[in-house]
Amino acid sequence: MTDNPIQISVLIPLYNEEESLPELSEWIERVMIENQFSYEILFVDDGSKDQSWNVIRELSAVNPHIRGFRFVRNYGKTAALQTGFQAATGEVLITMDADLQDSPDEIPALYRMIREEKFDLVSGWKKKRYDPITKTIPTKIFNAATRSISGVSLHDFNCGLKAYRKEVVKNITIYGEMHRYIPVIAKWNGFAKIGEKVVQHRARKYGYTKFGLERFIFGFLDLLSIAFVNKFGRRPMHLFGSLGTLMFFLGSVIAMWLIGSKIYKIYISHEVYRNVTENPLFFLALVSIMVGSQLFLAGFLGELFVKQSISKTGDYVVSDTVGN
Structure with missing residues (x-):
């Protein structure tokens, strides 16, 4: 060479x-x-x-x-x-x-x-x-x-x-x-x-x-x-945290609105449910709150992994070489 x-x-x-x-x-x-x-x-x-x-x-x-x-x-x-x-x-x-x-x-x-x-x-x-x-x-x-x-x-x-x-x-x-x-x-x-x-x-x-x-x-x-x-990749909380917060907020608002409607006897038009738990919307709100919490936690854990990650090299095994 x-x-x-x-x-x-x-x-x-x-x-x-x-x-x-x-x-x-x-x-x-x-x-x-x-x-x-x-x-x-x-x-x-x-x-x-x-x-x-x-x-x-x-x-x-x-x-x-x-x-x-x-x-x-x-x-x-x-x-x-x-x-x-x-x-x-x-x-x-x-x-x-x-x-x-x-x-x-x-x-x-x-x-x-x-x-x-x-x-x-x-x-x-x-x-x-x-x-x-x-x-x-x-x-x-x-x-x-x-x-x-x-x-x-x-x-x-x-x-x-x-x-x-x-x-x-x-x-x-x-x-x-x-x-x-x-x-x-x-x-x-x-x-x-x-x-x-x-x-x-x-x-x-x-x-x-x-x-x-x-x-x-x-x-x-x-x-x-x-x-x-x-x-x-370097900021997973920006995605998972944002989605989680949004879902948690929407679920919480819906749940509080349904509960408040029951307490104050204020119902949506044609509302026929006697109990809040009989309304499917209430369970959708609970699911939204749980999923939102999990997404936020996923973002938090992702941030921890990013902070502690160490870049890896040499993933490919070379069995032989020739030349200078």
Whole structure:
């Protein structure tokens, strides 16, 4: 590895992509040499069951710029990206998929947008896609919903080709299946200058897609989770306490009004109940008071957990590494 500062780290998560790795690494190397970039390539093998890891070892033996990380099992793309974020040393980080559908020729332009135009993050937009309609239509719906909820104006949140300023990836944490929402997480963590670039989408050359339609369902649930955690993760009392107080107050007002009506013989029109407890509204009021009290208590306990929480790292087990 060169002693010069590394300009670009190319991070590639992969799962069962043995056929494409030699061609992809050669393509990236050619682009880097042509543009005289100092670089490193980080392959994160997400528990592949084919010969992907052996291919990475062979590539690293030939090219010292290549580093590899292998998971003991399939953790998912988010885990692979988070591991690469922690290991990357370049001033600009480029993420791309391993299936050759992302073109390394886009790297120089993405790099310049980060370094010269001072973007925190640049997301690729595959404006013209080579995917079946069963994938493109759900993708459009998914992107529209994400834009509406997050306030981040991107056309293609799920594009794997993205560029990041180093400070961004070192100061965000992703987990679960939240790799689709890295721009959202970055914005909510203060990295608000987010750009977009139309990039080439190539037809898959080897293998088959590893993702199904269920990712859109899980993705939407992840978006709701991110929105909740971002807004109330550090202040749970603001949500649970507010709801609890409101329900407790409404329940108490209704109960006192019913009891007062009985005491002073003031009833609502057509009131036929002899006893307060015979009115269903009274039990609804009691339920509201109890639920309100529980929500308030949940908010209070949540505040205690937040105060005592300790951030955890190293949740993903790397079984082997190769390269410097």
